[in-house]
Amino acid sequence: xxxxxxxxxxxxxxxxxxxxxxxxxxxxxxxxxxxxxxxxxxxxxxxxxxxxxxxxxxxxxxxxxxxxxxxxxxxxxxxxxxxxxxxxxxxxxxxxxxxxxxxxxxxxxxxxxxxxxxxxxxxxxxxxxxxxxxxxxxxxxxxxxxxxxxxxxxxxxxxxxxxxxxxxxxxxxxxxxxxxxxxxxxxxxxxxxxxxxxxxxxxxxxxxxxxxxxxxxxxxxxxxxxxxxxxxxxxxxxxxxxxxxxxxxxxxxxxxxxxxxxxxxxxxxxxxxxxxxxxxxxxxxxxxxxxxxxxxxxxxxxxxxxxxxxxxxxxx
Amino acid sequence: xxxxxxxxxxxxxxxxxxxxxxxxxxxxxxxxxxxxxxxxxxxxxxxxxxxxxxxxxxxxxxxxxxxxxxxxxxxxxxxxxxxxxxxxxxxxxxxxxxxxxxxxxxxxxxxxxxxxxxxxxxxxxxxxxxxxxxxxxxxxxxxxxxxxxxxxxxxxxxxxxxxxxxxxxxxxxxxxxxxxxxxxxxxxxxxxxxxxxxxxxxxxxxxxxxxxxxxxxxxxxxxxxxxxxxxxxxxxxxxxxxxxxxxxxxxxxxxxxxxxxxxxxxxxxxxxxxxxxxxxxxxxxxxxxxxxxxxxxxxxxxxxxxxxxxxxxxxxxxxxxxxxxxxxxxxxxxxxxxxxxxx
Numbered sequence: 006x007x008x009x010x011x012x013x014x015x016x017x018x019x020x021x022x023x024x025x026x027x028x029x030x031x032x033x034x035x036x037x038x039x040x041x042x043x044x045x046x047x048x049x050x051x052x053x054x055x056x057x058x059x060x061x062x063x064x065x066x067x068x069x070x071x072x073x074x075x076x077x078x079x080x081x082x083x084x085x086x087x088x089x090x091x092x093x094x095x096x097x098x099x100x101x102x103x104x105x106x107x108x109x110x111x112x113x114x115x116x117x118x119x120x121x122x123x124x125x126x127x128x129x130x131x132x133x134x135x136x137x138x139x140x141x142x143x144x145x146x147x148x149x150x151x152x153x154x155x156x157x158x159x160x161x162x163x164x165x166x167x168x169x170x171x172x173x174x175x176x177x178x179x180x181x182x183x184x185x186x187x188x189x190x191x192x193x194x195x196x197x198x199x200x201x202x203x204x205x206x207x208x209x210x211x212x213x214x215x216x217x218x219x220x221x222x223x224x225x226x227x228x229x230x231x232x233x234x235x236x237x238x239x240x241x242x243x244x245x246x247x248x249x250x251x252x253x254x255x256x257x258x259x260x261x262x263x264x265x266x267x268x269x270x271x272x273x274x275x276x277x278x279x280x281x282x283x284x285x286x287x288x289x290x291x292x293x294x295x296x297x298x299x300x301x302x303x304x305x306x307x308x309x310x311x312x313x314x315x316x317x318x319x320x321x
Numbered sequence: 322x323x324x325x326x327x328x329x330x331x332x333x334x335x336x337x338x339x340x341x342x343x344x345x346x347x348x349x350x351x352x353x354x355x356x357x358x359x360x361x362x363x364x365x366x367x368x369x370x371x372x373x374x375x376x377x378x379x380x381x382x383x384x385x386x387x388x389x390x391x392x393x394x395x396x397x398x399x400x401x402x403x404x405x406x407x408x409x410x411x412x413x414x415x416x417x418x419x420x421x422x423x424x425x426x427x428x429x430x431x432x433x434x435x436x437x438x439x440x441x442x443x444x445x446x447x448x449x450x451x452x453x454x455x456x457x458x459x460x461x462x463x464x465x466x467x468x469x470x471x472x473x474x475x476x477x478x479x480x481x482x483x484x485x486x487x488x489x490x491x492x493x494x495x496x497x498x499x500x501x502x503x504x505x506x507x508x509x510x511x512x513x514x515x516x517x518x519x520x521x522x523x524x525x526x527x528x529x530x531x532x533x534x535x536x537x538x539x540x541x542x543x544x545x546x547x548x549x550x551x552x553x554x555x556x557x558x559x560x561x562x563x564x565x566x567x568x569x570x571x572x573x574x575x576x577x578x579x580x581x582x583x584x585x586x587x588x589x590x591x592x593x594x595x596x597x598x599x600x601x602x603x604x605x606x607x608x609x610x611x612x613x614x615x616x617x618x619x620x621x622x623x624x625x626x627x628x629x630x631x632x633x634x635x636x637x638x639x640x641x642x643x644x645x646x647x648x649x650x651x652x653x654x655x656x657x658x659x660x661x662x663x664x
Contacts, residue, residue, distance in 0.1 A: 144339040147643045151602035152636060153347075155624050160351040250486050254606060257488050258621065273488065277610065280492060280512075281500045291489035298484035 034311040041307020047300035055102035062096035068265050076283050086285035101267035109249040113241050115187025120194025125225050128202025146192040157185040158260040176266040186251045201233035235312040246301035269294050329648050340640045345386045354424050354627040374399045390414050421630035430634040441615035445600050448538040455543045460550025482544030487603050491537045491610045513612045534611045538603050553585035594650025
């Protein structure tokens, strides 16, 4: 009698601990990655700063100009000081941060769509489609991104009207910058997607799906694409960081998001002229960009280690 | 090897053609090149029409591209802008080395770019040397003294440096080394231009002005590559042949520099070759901030004025450079690593 109970208990224990899914394994490895957790903490803090901060400062505060206190240094009333027209820099970094982060994420979404489509087409169909798409990719890859950014930002600048969204007015240039950054940064993604497709499409599960009558679209998006997700996630995460920096570059050169919408980048735009006397004007937005990018890079590194299929085998 | 090089160069030709088509289309859509022609006044409609014809901007974009590429001395063009083609054109086209004339300065594009190229090269080559020297030094040190205090300091420095926007770094450097050093009565670095106008372009002046832009351009790359060298060194240094070299009693210096570094630094060649576009992008921002009269700044000025010939000239030259560097990198690799053969 007792013997059967013991085996029953063991059996139950096994039911309670099903084998870990790949996602759980990845999460385990990610948690052990100190830098990645630090980066995640940093990112959460920044996201809290730009979201919870909105409860303390309204957008009207961020755009409220008071010439009598223009260019005043950091004080209790204005912890980060005020800018050229007396706007509170702390409030502007909160709202500017929202836009900067949204631009970073949406630009990567654009580049994901373009990059995955082109990479998947080229890798899946091969032959002439592959040659044409990859020559095109290579051609754009060879032009330094900032030059393309400047040309495209100037081309599209001022052509999109202001937008109303969630009761707030956004400069149309936000959309332009998202598109421009997205359209100049998909090449790397296209390459890794193509490389994964080239090896995956020869595997048995693809042949099996094809034999069951799956159409090409279903093969690409339902069968092969999910298997390439790990390198895509890593590349896309790191891409968010460079998109935020790109936004800052373009805005710094004056072609970025236009006022009244603030971003961390365009807050730095005028700062150059206040280098000597008003360092608070450029220090805080730049510091926030640095911290955000640092956090994303840490998380990206952690994800790479966590999602690496070779690492998955080692993790128990 | 010769066959490989020939094949690569032959592949480059269509690639550059595709690049030039994409760029030409983009830049011609970019804006109205005549917008800055009248100075502060608006151009009269009649003048605008005449200028459009004289500059050949009234032709379909494909024709404009062909003229840009092969010139217009084989066709009759409308030089006085009255709408009737009257004489043969004088442009030779890019394929024969004629990049056209700047819309703004009315001088040959190659002359304008030629004046700027040495300045950009000076900045880029010295940066590249600084990048290599410092990332190797830091990387080797960190690998040999793994988990030492300095290793952690360098690691922290490299993560921060790698995440830093170039222009913000420039602002900080200017604030500390120019503004505050001046305030504290220390010798301070200049922040504008290549030399003091009162002194003139002497070697000392240019070097003195070079330091801040140089640091700005190279810090970010040093941050990335020192990590890379460290990782490579750590991988190499634990291999059997290093233990053999040590065991047979070679001096440590020789083991590190001769046996380990040679293999560890190999992949660095590739990234240095691929680095050219990155450095050029960095140069646009850096040159704009420090008023360094190089190609990056020229591009920026030309972009504001929509000076199509200058923009095309710069972008084509950059694309050629980028593609050439890739080939040189691949070839250099075969010399450095005999295991790699392309034939």
